[in-house]
Amino acid sequence: MEPAATSTTPRNETAEPLLVLSGVTKRFPGVLALDDVDLDVKAGELHVLFGENGAGKSTLINVISGTFPPTSGSFRFGGEEMAELTPHKARAIGISPVFQEFSLVPSLTVEENLFLGRERSAAGILDAGGMRRRARELIAELGFDLDPKARVDKLDRAHQQMAEIAKALLGKVRLLILDEPTASLTERETGRLFELIARLKSQGVGIIYVSHRMREIRALADRVTVLRDGRHIKTLDAATVTDSELVELMTGRKIDVLFPAITHRPGEVAIAVEKLATADGQVADVDFFARAGEITGVAGLVGCGKSELVRAIYGIEPIASGSVTLRGETVTALDPRSSLRRGVAYFPANRGVEGLALSRPIRENVSMAALDLGRYQRRGIIRRTAERSLIGPIMETLKLRPPNIERAVGNLSGGNRQKVMLGRAMARDLDIFLFDEPSVGIDVGAKVEVYEFIKRLVEAGAAVVVVSSELPEVLALSNRLYVMHHGRIAALLEGEAMTEQNVLSSFFEEEAREKAA
Amino acid sequence: MSTTATLPGGPGRQSGQDILNLVLTVGLLPVLMAIVIIGTSLMSPYFLGWMNVVNILRMASFLAIIACGQAMVIIAGGFDLSVGAVVALASVVTAKAMAAAASAIGGPDILAIVIGIAAGLGSGLAVGLFNGLCVARLKVSGFVVTLGTMSATAGIGLLLTNGIPVYGMPKGFVQAIGRSQILGFPLAIYIALAVVLAMAFVQRRTLFGRYVYAIGGNQEAAVVSGVSIRRHLVGTYVLSGGLAATVGILLTALVGSGQASLGGDAMMLQSIAAAVIGGVSLRGGIGRVEVVAVAALFLTILGNALNLLHIDSRLQPIFLGLIMVLAVALDEFSRRRMSRV
Numbered sequence: 053m054e055p056a057a058t059s060t061t062p063r064n065e066t067a068e069p070l071l072v073l074s075g076v077t078k079r080f081p082g083v084l085a086l087d088d089v090d091l092d093v094k095a096g097e098l099h100v101l102f103g104e105n106g107a108g109k110s111t112l113i114n115v116i117s118g119t120f121p122p123t124s125g126s127f128r129f130g131g132e133e134m135a136e137l138t139p140h141k142a143r144a145i146g147i148s149p150v151f152q153e154f155s156l157v158p159s160l161t162v163e164e165n166l167f168l169g170r171e172r173s174a175a176g177i178l179d180a181g182g183m184r185r186r187a188r189e190l191i192a193e194l195g196f197d198l199d200p201k202a203r204v205d206k207l208d209r210a211h212q213q214m215a216e217i218a219k220a221l222l223g224k225v226r227l228l229i230l231d232e233p234t235a236s237l238t239e240r241e242t243g244r245l246f247e248l249i250a251r252l253k254s255q256g257v258g259i260i261y262v263s264h265r266m267r268e269i270r271a272l273a274d275r276v277t278v279l280r281d282g283r284h285i286k287t288l289d290a291a292t293v294t295d296s297e298l299v300e301l302m303t304g305r306k307i308d309v310l311f312p313a314i315t316h317r318p319g320e321v322a323i324a325v326e327k328l329a330t331a332d333g334q335v336a337d338v339d340f341f342a343r344a345g346e347i348t349g350v351a352g353l354v355g356c357g358k359s360e361l362v363r364a365i366y367g368i369e370p371i372a373s374g375s376v377t378l379r380g381e382t383v384t385a386l387d388p389r390s391s392l393r394r395g396v397a398y399f400p401a402n403r404g405v406e407g408l409a410l411s412r413p414i415r416e417n418v419s420m421a422a423l424d425l426g427r428y429q430r431r432g433i434i435r436r437t438a439e440r441s442l443i444g445p446i447m448e449t450l451k452l453r454p455p456n457i458e459r460a461v462g463n464l465s466g467g468n469r470q471k472v473m474l475g476r477a478m479a480r481d482l483d484i485f486l487f488d489e490p491s492v493g494i495d496v497g498a499k500v501e502v503y504e505f506i507k508r509l510v511e512a513g514a515a516v517v518v519v520s521s522e523l524p525e526v527l528a529l530s531n532r533l534y535v536m537h538h539g540r541i542a543a544l545l546e547g548e549a550m551t552e553q554n555v556l557s558s559f560f561e562e563e564a565r566e567k568a569a
Numbered sequence: 570m571s572t573t574a575t576l577p578g579g580p581g582r583q584s585g586q587d588i589l590n591l592v593l594t595v596g597l598l599p600v601l602m603a604i605v606i607i608g609t610s611l612m613s614p615y616f617l618g619w620m621n622v623v624n625i626l627r628m629a630s631f632l633a634i635i636a637c638g639q640a641m642v643i644i645a646g647g648f649d650l651s652v653g654a655v656v657a658l659a660s661v662v663t664a665k666a667m668a669a670a671a672s673a674i675g676g677p678d679i680l681a682i683v684i685g686i687a688a689g690l691g692s693g694l695a696v697g698l699f700n701g702l703c704v705a706r707l708k709v710s711g712f713v714v715t716l717g718t719m720s721a722t723a724g725i726g727l728l729l730t731n732g733i734p735v736y737g738m739p740k741g742f743v744q745a746i747g748r749s750q751i752l753g754f755p756l757a758i759y760i761a762l763a764v765v766l767a768m769a770f771v772q773r774r775t776l777f778g779r780y781v782y783a784i785g786g787n788q789e790a791a792v793v794s795g796v797s798i799r800r801h802l803v804g805t806y807v808l809s810g811g812l813a814a815t816v817g818i819l820l821t822a823l824v825g826s827g828q829a830s831l832g833g834d835a836m837m838l839q840s841i842a843a844a845v846i847g848g849v850s851l852r853g854g855i856g857r858v859e860v861v862a863v864a865a866l867f868l869t870i871l872g873n874a875l876n877l878l879h880i881d882s883r884l885q886p887i888f889l890g891l892i893m894v895l896a897v898a899l900d901e902f903s904r905r906r907m908s909r910v
Binding site: 366368387388389390391392393398400405406407408409410411412416417420421423424429432433434436476 | 773774775776777782783786787789791792794797850852854
């Protein structure tokens, strides 16, 4: 490769990129996570790492941020060879990672978390006032809607993400690592983040950015490095590369269309919701219906009540008033157990928290919601051979890789975890499916499989509701699209009217109406 | 950077690695047990004597039965501190009820025995039910609830007896349950085996066992999957109370009187120790009762060995404590090694 040739030639010290990795290999017992990877990031450059789950992106950014050392290879930062790097040392020299799994202490406040491990103090006494001022300053500078005194476990995912980013930017930053930072941010917050990134770049900060979203890569990237199976596939100039080229490099195969063409055949009304309000006030006075044979989309910003709506229908979110009718039958007491019996499935957005028992094997996680059925048990005794022979083929059709259903779910990648969730729905006969952010945290390849799964459900006549903060996703999948804002339905778009423009303008109209009122 | 590829160290270091790997794959328990058994049998001629072996097995049976219940509670994400006190309560209630029934009916002993056993079991189930309902309905942590019921239960036991052993049970009870032997082994051993086998079956093959794993593994996920959390949480505490009461009844039959001093804190701590050493994760969701039963056997053998070797009884808790910490540390270590893969 060409870096080997250039590095031997004498060159100006300042010309060496901020970060240079060459031939980095990381071996875990039994797994070669990184295989001879080269990567360089220049000061003021945004370098995108692109690859499927399990391609080695996480391992690579963990090596760079000092979580563990590489097995072999050279790692230079700011012109110096980095040996014995620890997370603490990495932060001290200006390598600031923002991980997907949050590094926040849930029981502490935002500002306590920001300063965790580098508190300002004099003679052992914390300088609380100074830290609070600095925290406020930083949050204001970032433009985040974040209360420094709020406890982290009281925040939703988006706000936790903001706290995480603020934490990374508190000290002096030379290399910022962002691992899917926009996964739970709203459009506006994403815009704020992008402005911030531009400002950091102009200050000469190098940025490593992991994302699956083409739009962001288009908007931000200077160069893109594609990883696959722990190997460096190619580093490309972002200005000249095309989307399909990137996806092809990433997957090693051609993916023509992300969103499949879905034939909707609307039939009976499966879910009818009238004047629904939840006990926590997140949903107020909502009328909504979803029919069999079509996908009903619900779009809206984070915190607009769209998740709470489907959670209330499933019976997790307590209802204050209003009614839910499933296939013509008005249901008074909703709870997950009876919802499953009525054929309703719910796929939570936060699979780690609400979806999966990580210490248990795939098989048990898949059958968990269906064990009351006669084909899995008889009088409380589980029929294990039946269980295995039912779950195995389900995970096979979902293309679980590797196809071993006895592995603990905690060891799986995001895409495989979502497949376990999908498998759970296939383990019993269901015909109403509620998807809450179905593609959060999974790569393009897995996304395509999830969309194909949804397509098969709908075309088999099921009623599907897709709740998503990703506009392109709900626009492409839905037959009818509800737009929610502050707990209310702001608009119902159908056919030609379903455009990004209309969705956004219905937010603003609703906003203006609320201001006027 | 490449230091990990060439580890310095001669053959000594290598064999250390081998032992570590053996411990990690086989588990700490069999290795420690082999060491204790071989070591003690070399040093004490009494250790492998028939009487001593039977004695060990009997004591291990009591502990194993309690530890099975404790393990189920911990796997579901809870804690049961009241088991020791339930042993005492069940003993007292069994003895009182049986004596009262025997003198009131005067008829066949068997009727009084059944009434006594039912009363003893009932008292344990009632305490378990109370624990479970408080945890499941009032959302109080199991640790706190059972700390409270431990104190209350022990108090009731003392109140009923004033600290004086309760006599007056039919002879048949002591002979049939306490002292009878089948093929040379006391009845308690068979009961313990039956309990462990039944619980192993429950864990592997029943909805209850599966849901207990699921609830301990991720309660929120279990809720979303339509698992009834309350019922199963209550179930684990009732089970634990019932098993503790069973041990109370067996001990009563062995000593021939109802005593509020049976069980107690030592038994409660040992049941938790057996569960933890037996690989039950305090985070919930992981653990198998048969390993817990082996851990109970190991703890009993260890205590017996320390006695035979004339180790000061004040030093014994120190050994128990250190081994428990070691077991948990090793568990944590092997988990981290696995999760790196």
